[in-house]
Amino acid sequence: MSNETARRMAMLRDMARIRAFEREAVAAMRSGEAPGVVHPSIGQEAVAVGVCGNLRRADRITSTHRGHGHAIAKGADARAMMLELHGRAGGSCGGKGGSMHIADFAVGMLGANGVVGAGIPIACGAAQAIRLRKEEAIVACFFGDGAVNRGPFLEGMNWAALYRLPVLFVCEDNGFAAFTRNSAVTAGAGPAARAEACGVPASAVDGEDVLAVDAVAAELVARIRAGQGPQFLHARCYRWEGHTGTDAAAYRPAEEAAAARGRDCIRRLAALLEQAGVAPGEIAVVEAEAAAEMAAHRAAALAAPWPPPEAAFSDVQDTGAPA
Amino acid sequence: MTRMTFAEATRRALAEEMRRDPLVWALGEDLVQGGIFGQYKGLAEEFGPERIVSTPISESTIMGAGLGAALCGTRPVIEMRIADFTLCAMDELVSQIAKVRYMFGGQGRAALVVRMPQGMWRNSAAQHSQCLEAWLTHIPGLVVAAPGTPADAAGLLKAAIRSDDPVVLMEPKNLWTAEGEVPEEVAPIPFGVARRAAEGDAVTVVTWSAMVPVVEQGARESGIGCDVFDLRSLWPWDEAAVLASVRRTGRLLVVHEAVTVSGFGAEVVARVLEAVGPSGLRAAERLGAPRAPVPFSPPLEEAIRITPARVAEAIRRIAAT
Numbered sequence: 001m002s003n004e005t006a007r008r009m010a011m012l013r014d015m016a017r018i019r020a021f022e023r024e025a026v027a028a029m030r031s032g033e034a035p036g037v038v039h040p041s042i043g044q045e046a047v048a049v050g051v052c053g054n055l056r057r058a059d060r061i062t063s064t065h066r067g068h069g070h071a072i073a074k075g076a077d078a079r080a081m082m083l084e085l086h087g088r089a090g091g092s093c094g095g096k097g098g099s100m101h102i103a104d105f106a107v108g109m110l111g112a113n114g115v116v117g118a119g120i121p122i123a124c125g126a127a128q129a130i131r132l133r134k135e136e137a138i139v140a141c142f143f144g145d146g147a148v149n150r151g152p153f154l155e156g157m158n159w160a161a162l163y164r165l166p167v168l169f170v171c172e173d174n175g176f177a178a179f180t181r182n183s184a185v186t187a188g189a190g191p192a193a194r195a196e197a198c199g200v201p202a203s204a205v206d207g208e209d210v211l212a213v214d215a216v217a218a219e220l221v222a223r224i225r226a227g228q229g230p231q232f233l234h235a236r237c238y239r240w241e242g243h244t245g246t247d248a249a250a251y252r253p254a255e256e257a258a259a260a261r262g263r264d265c266i267r268r269l270a271a272l273l274e275q276a277g278v279a280p281g282e283i284a285v286v287e288a289e290a291a292a293e294m295a296a297h298r299a300a301a302l303a304a305p306w307p308p309p310e311a312a313f314s315d316v317q318d319t320g321a322p323a
Numbered sequence: 324m325t326r327m328t329f330a331e332a333t334r335r336a337l338a339e340e341m342r343r344d345p346l347v348w349a350l351g352e353d354l355v356q357g358g359i360f361g362q363y364k365g366l367a368e369e370f371g372p373e374r375i376v377s378t379p380i381s382e383s384t385i386m387g388a389g390l391g392a393a394l395c396g397t398r399p400v401i402e403m404r405i406a407d408f409t410l411c412a413m414d415e416l417v418s419q420i421a422k423v424r425y426m427f428g429g430q431g432r433a434a435l436v437v438r439m440p441q442g443m444w445r446n447s448a449a450q451h452s453q454c455l456e457a458w459l460t461h462i463p464g465l466v467v468a469a470p471g472t473p474a475d476a477a478g479l480l481k482a483a484i485r486s487d488d489p490v491v492l493m494e495p496k497n498l499w500t501a502e503g504e505v506p507e508e509v510a511p512i513p514f515g516v517a518r519r520a521a522e523g524d525a526v527t528v529v530t531w532s533a534m535v536p537v538v539e540q541g542a543r544e545s546g547i548g549c550d551v552f553d554l555r556s557l558w559p560w561d562e563a564a565v566l567a568s569v570r571r572t573g574r575l576l577v578v579h580e581a582v583t584v585s586g587f588g589a590e591v592v593a594r595v596l597e598a599v600g601p602s603g604l605r606a607a608e609r610l611g612a613p614r615a616p617v618p619f620s621p622p623l624e625e626a627i628r629i630t631p632a633r634v635a636e637a638i639r640r641i642a643a644t
């Protein structure tokens with residue numbers, strides 16, 4: 001297997017792992033085993049994998065409410081994530097955060113976020129710290145198309161450009177902001193034009209084509225590492241599932257989602273790999289392993305103990321902690 | 324009377340107000356789709372997209388545009404989705420809406436409603452579960468209401484829409500699907516009038532919002548004669564009713580879902596103490612959340628949740644003092 005094929009197989013594995021993780025997460029939300037809300041990114045895996053494949057462990061990312069894919073692609077511990085969204089001890093955040101607040105600082109994953117757009121200023125500050133500490137690292141900041149209508153988006157673009165910060169802004173444009181089609185609430189020439197207006201150079205990519213995302217991310221990350229300042233990537237994709245694991249997405253035509261499923265980033269890469277001589281059986285093994293891994297994590301989560309009630313009162317603050 | 328949910332009662336109340344006054348309109352995210360709790364369902368079909376406006380995710384402009392629209396003669400209902408997202412629009416609410424009438428010498432008024440459902444709901448964790456009413460009762464210029472029943476939610480929404488002052492309505496997220504009896508004709512409920520939910524002579528219990536059903540049950544379970552007040556509105560609040568009760572019982576318990584420290588319960592206890600003096604108050608207690616964010620995991624949420632059993636225990640403790 002050539003180096004290139006091996007690298008592509010790794011991308012396939014990461015995308016398959018994200019999808020398998022989220023299939024289990026959605027099932028767990030529907031069954032009630034995972035409390036609260038799960039926002040699946042199924043269909044969007046190529047963005048997370050294509051971008052994070054160009055990051056190093058020391059690089060940081062900020063993420064969104066739809067952040068499982070970003071975390072897994074950055075190398076977060078999937079078992080701890082699964083425990084977290086089941087609210088169990090041993091979860092990434094000890095059961096305090098849940099799906100919407102998964103973080104894994106050990107791999108530079110600075111946190112999913114329950115507030116749209118909130119990761120953008122945080123990414124700017126992370127980049128400033130990296131510069132101050134003379135670290136060899138950059139920041140990738142993921143957010144949805146809905147976030148570009150919030151003030152912090154404008155403030156963050158200007159800020160990053162002003163200080164020439166090492167940030168890759170990744171706008172995952174899945175067409176929807178919750179239950180509203182984003183074109184119905186967004187004016188003008190789109191996210192990339194807004195970034196450019198602030199002086200952040202922007203590129204667009206088919207976010208359902210992992211090789212395309214990988215190629216453009218490689219170029220943008222290289223520019224950032226070379227000190228050329230922030231870059232913006234507008235990745236077009238489609239949210240296959242509803243806004244949450246239980247949203248039937250009745251506000252959009254079923255054919256539209258069906259068409260998106262026909263552009264499946266995993267199948268597209270699998271087809272290319274087969275053309276390059278990889279046996280279909282090998283691909284099936286990768287997918288089966290991913291499914292088995294995540295099923296095992298889910299079983300482990302269900303068997304894991306709950307956190308002790310007193311954990312509700314820890315990690316609030318040191319001075320003046322609750323009695 | 325008809326049994327209906329919080330969501331349905333407020334949906335009807337808003338529709339009635341919109342039929343009555345063509346200058347009433349609503350703005351917020353996903354409103355055309357019915358709002359995230361179904362409290363706007365069907366309204367876009369009846370009133371059209373100029374009056375039920377689905378906005379971008381732009382909280383500061385949702386709030387600020389609401390103010391501009393109020394200054395120019397309409398009556399906006401500003402939907403914040405959940406109270407936590409109001410934090411993205413605090414300047415517009417606190418330094419613009421609450422100040423505009425005063426600062427400009429009474430030339431204009433912010434006759435608007437800000438709806439911000441709050442509290443714990445389905446393990447929503449730290450950023451989607453906060454109770455922030457005390458932040459807003461602290462701000463001169465704002466009326467703050469926190470209904471605990473579908474009928475009150477409907478009546479207070481009507482009063483809020485007709486009010487010439489800006490009114491913040493903090494609906495209990497956990498009760499959107501809870502049912503209650505609602506009159507066929509919902510009349511506006513005046514602010515500052517509590518609802519007496521139970522009568523008794525031993526302990527005065529004051530509460531609001533999502534704690535109303537919890538306190539009602541806890542008071543029953545305590546086996547002690549409780550005078551229970553659902554304040555319904557927090558600013559203004561019904562001091563007279565509470566004081567009259569404490570003058571009989573000499574004992575006061577305030578229960579709220581928000582963090583106890585600097586919560587509105589502190590204001591209630593302090594006012595009562597000022598009014599009746601130390602000799603008039605044999606025991607007073609606040610039952611609220613610990614000063615910790617709301618955790619995700621069910622057993623952790625349970626550890627901070629106020630239950631009827633905890634309310635009953637507090638009532639018995641106070642009664643025994």
Ligand SMILES: Cc1ncc(C[n+]2csc(CCOP(=O)(O)OP(=O)(O)O)c2C)c(N)n1
Pocket residue numbers: 064065066114115116117143144145146147174175176177178239352380382404408411
């Ligand atoms: C400031 C803020 N407003 C509203 C919400 C509620 N909300 C959660 S996700 C979402 C839609 C976000 O759309 P987008 O940014 O495009 O991301 P996507 O869900 O499509 O991944 C909304 C409105 C929020 N979390 N934060």
